[in-house]
Amino acid sequence: MANPHAPACRMCRREGTKLFLKGQKCLTNCTFDKRNASLPGQHGQARRRKASDYGVQLRAKQRVRRLYGVMEAQFRRYFEHAERSKEVTGTALLQLLETRLDNVVYRLGFAASRKEGRQLVSHRHFTVNGRPLNIASAHLRPGDVVAVRGKSREVLPIMKAQELVGQRAVPAWLQLDSSAYSGKVLRLPERAEMDHFIDEQLIVEYYSR
Numbered sequence: 001m002a003n004p005h006a007p008a009c010r011m012c013r014r015e016g017t018k019l020f021l022k023g024q025k026c027l028t029n030c031t032f033d034k035r036n037a038s039l040p041g042q043h044g045q046a047r048r049r050k051a052s053d054y055g056v057q058l059r060a061k062q063r064v065r066r067l068y069g070v071m072e073a074q075f076r077r078y079f080e081h082a083e084r085s086k087e088v089t090g091t092a093l094l095q096l097l098e099t100r101l102d103n104v105v106y107r108l109g110f111a112a113s114r115k116e117g118r119q120l121v122s123h124r125h126f127t128v129n130g131r132p133l134n135i136a137s138a139h140l141r142p143g144d145v146v147a148v149r150g151k152s153r154e155v156l157p158i159m160k161a162q163e164l165v166g167q168r169a170v171p172a173w174l175q176l177d178s179s180a181y182s183g184k185v186l187r188l189p190e191r192a193e194m195d196h197f198i199d200e201q202l203i204v205e206y207y208s209r
């Protein structure tokens with residue numbers, strides 16, 4: 001399974017916003033804050049200039065792609081799928097990304113970041129509807145139940161993530177049962193329940209050129 005391997009803090013600085021790719025470190029010891037959000041590289045401070053319309057659209061697309069840890073070819077497939085749906089294309093795209101298994105694991109508080117969630121899923125620490133599933137990109141539907149496997153409840157990253165879940169609320173489209181180490185997808189997320197700094201219209205314009 002392909003994964004982006006660029007340094008997480010460098011990606012945040014390139015996109016000009018915190019993407020929370022490193023879990024707790026993004027809250028307590030963030031390089032983005034220390035360097036005043038300067039662009040990465042030796043001449044980062046001097047590279048600020050007005051972007052073209054294409055550049056703005058590209059950055060909007062790259063920001064979302066890096067936020068969810070999705071490679072370009074897969075992201076384009078998501079867009080094409082969203083374009084064929086009956087929903088608004090931008091909202092449908094974000095719903096596809098939000099309902100990925102690795103993102104749901106992160107949203108439920110079983111992982112400190114999406115990257116960690118992807119790794120935990122690939123190591124078969126979770127079940128979906130009672131069956132082990134190690135495909136991080138698997139899409140969940142309303143009614144699906146995600147649970148931590150019995151022995152995996154003592155895995156250190158999952159234990160630490162559960163301690164931090166109080167610092168970020170579980171979204172209303174998910175239902176968390178902390179005592180059972182499980183969560184349920186109640187419905188598809190609405191646009192207002194997803195990240196507000198995302199401008200999905202720019203992504204639609206980028207792929208519609």
